[in-house]
Amino acid sequence: MSAQSALETALRHLGASENTAVAVAARVAAEFRAEVFLKGKGTGTTGNEPTPDFFQPGRTYTDNNGYRAPELTTHFHVEHVTRHPEGGQLRAIGWSRSLAPGSRWHGDFRDGDEFAGWTELSAPLLPGVAL
Structure with missing residues (x-):
């Protein structure tokens, strides 16, 4: 439909x-x-589809390469992906926190040109919560 x-x-x-x-x-x-x-980009969920080239809702990403101190590593959990109403560029909206002890989640966003360098975690760190 x-x-x-x-x-x-x-x-x-x-x-x-x-x-x-x-x-x-x-x-x-x-x-x-x-x-x-998302047309033509695939979701990457079945293993047979291409990996998406932008953040996906309900997923958590890290900018860690395995060699950084925890306070320099950020996790970003995506709640929503939208487009700018005039320019059309993608924006992922969600929650971020560093891995430093005691760090807390805070509201954050990433624009279309900021996807490089982020890796999806095998499981999201925040559960999906219905409003």
């Missing part, structure tokens, strides 16, 4: 029930994001 046809379906359901309209709108948003942001 294309994003356009899903949107038309959502609009038809607006009169049916609020819960149905919300569910359809959420599906439309997910499909739209997949079409616009």
